[in-house]
Amino acid sequence: MRKRLPPLNWLRSFEAAARHLNFTQAAAELHMTQAAISQQIKGLEAQLGCALFKRLPRGLALTDSGRAYIPGVRESIEKLALVTDEVFGKERSRTLTVRVNLVFFNQWLAPRLADFRAQFPDIGLRFTSNIWVADPDKDADVEIRYGKGLWPGFTSNRLTWDELIPVCSPSLLDSQQPPKSAAELAEHTLLHVIGYEEGWGFWLNKLGCHTVDPSQGIHFDSLVTAMEMAAQGHGIALSRTSLAANMLDSGRLIAPFEQPVATSESFFLATPVNQHIHPHVESFRYWLINQAEMEMPE
Numbered sequence: 001m002r003k004r005l006p007p008l009n010w011l012r013s014f015e016a017a018a019r020h021l022n023f024t025q026a027a028a029e030l031h032m033t034q035a036a037i038s039q040q041i042k043g044l045e046a047q048l049g050c051a052l053f054k055r056l057p058r059g060l061a062l063t064d065s066g067r068a069y070i071p072g073v074r075e076s077i078e079k080l081a082l083v084t085d086e087v088f089g090k091e092r093s094r095t096l097t098v099r100v101n102l103v104f105f106n107q108w109l110a111p112r113l114a115d116f117r118a119q120f121p122d123i124g125l126r127f128t129s130n131i132w133v134a135d136p137d138k139d140a141d142v143e144i145r146y147g148k149g150l151w152p153g154f155t156s157n158r159l160t161w162d163e164l165i166p167v168c169s170p171s172l173l174d175s176q177q178p179p180k181s182a183a184e185l186a187e188h189t190l191l192h193v194i195g196y197e198e199g200w201g202f203w204l205n206k207l208g209c210h211t212v213d214p215s216q217g218i219h220f221d222s223l224v225t226a227m228e229m230a231a232q233g234h235g236i237a238l239s240r241t242s243l244a245a246n247m248l249d250s251g252r253l254i255a256p257f258e259q260p261v262a263t264s265e266s267f268f269l270a271t272p273v274n275q276h277i278h279p280h281v282e283s284f285r286y287w288l289i290n291q292a293e294m295e296m297p298e
Contacts, residue, residue: 006044011073013040014052018070021060095124096280099140102129103224104267107243108160109144116287123280141281143270146196154270157285159292162240163260164203167253169233178256179236182209189235190217191226198263200238206261227253242267242295 016026017037027037045052052066062070100109105127113125128140149156166185168178179185182204190200190212201214217235220226223243230237231252239253240263247253269288271281 004047006047010040010044010047012077013037014044014066015070015073015077017041017053017060018062018066018074021062023060095126096142096278096284097126097128097140098142098144098284099128100144101146101267102222103227103243104144104146105129106224107227107246108267111246112291115291116284119287120280120283123283141278142272142285144267145270146267147265149266149268151270153273155273156268156270157289157292158266158268159288160240160242160267160295161297162242162263162266164198164238164263165241165244165255165260166203166236166257167227167239167244167248167255168230168236170251170254171233172235173233178254180257182207182257182259183211185209185236186212190214191229191235191237192217192219193223193226193238194219194221196223196265198265203238203261207259 012030013026013032013036016029017023020026020029023037023041024034027034030037041053048065048069050065051063052069054061054063116123117125143154144159145151145156149158166179166182168188170178172178172188176188179188185204192199199214200217204210204212204214218229220229223237223239226237227239227244227247229235230239231247236256241260244253244255248255269285271277271285
């Protein structure tokens with residue numbers, strides 16, 4: 001039969017007393033009286049059936065049993081303190097969980113995060129992906145979603161004001177030249193993104209271009225994948241201006257011709273309603289909206 005474990009407060013008193021070799025100093029550290037520490041040590045010794053300390057005229061010394069016991073006790077207390085902090089302590093309370101559209105994170109948010117971390121160095125960050133908005137994530141404090149900003153249970157703040165633009169690599173596969181007009185798209189592979197209401201069919205219809213089959217090409221479940229395929233020369237992607245900017249500036253992508261179409265869909269910061277807003281959430285929300293406003297067209 002397994003021997004009953006001593007009470008944790010007895011073990012904490014033993015560890016502190018063994019570290020200080022003084023009941024009075026251990027009591028001060030644990031905010032207890034010297035008599036209480038002494039009583040708990042006696043209780044521990046009685047349960048274990050052996051002495052842990054030698055009571056000397058000028059202090060304490062560990063017995064052989066005490067020296068053998070203290071490493072295991074100390075390691076156990078340290079592990080318990082560590083896991084308690086990880087699950088319930090300060091680290092959890094200052095970690096902000098953001099559920100974010102992957103392409104928005106890669107192309108828009110990530111390049112700006114150094115500024116947030118410089119302004120709020122004490123706020124820990126955790127990011128999760130929301131390729132499928134319907135998937136629940138109860139741990140997320142806020143979300144960044146793509147759509148029209150109307151989601152039950154959330155308040156929304158607009159972050160982007162986009163136009164739809166075709167983008168591709170400066171050098172396409174099979175020695176193809178980038179298209180010079182919408183009509184020339186019929187000769188190229190279209191790269192589609194599942195889930196966007198305003199895709200190639202929408203864009204071509206807005207331009208009145210009916211000679212291009214809007215369904216042909218390759219389909220992906222995220223714009224980040226379609227843009228990467230475009231950068232590698234596999235075809236033409238229909239991107240959003242806010243997301244294509246970095247890759248256009250770097251030269252990995254080009255906009256082969258200028259026929260942008262305004263989109264009614266945008267990226268929004270979605271904050272749950274009827275939920276306590278932690279100060280860290282408010283700090284992130286204020287910072288993110290300020291960043292977005294700097295990009296707002298005049």
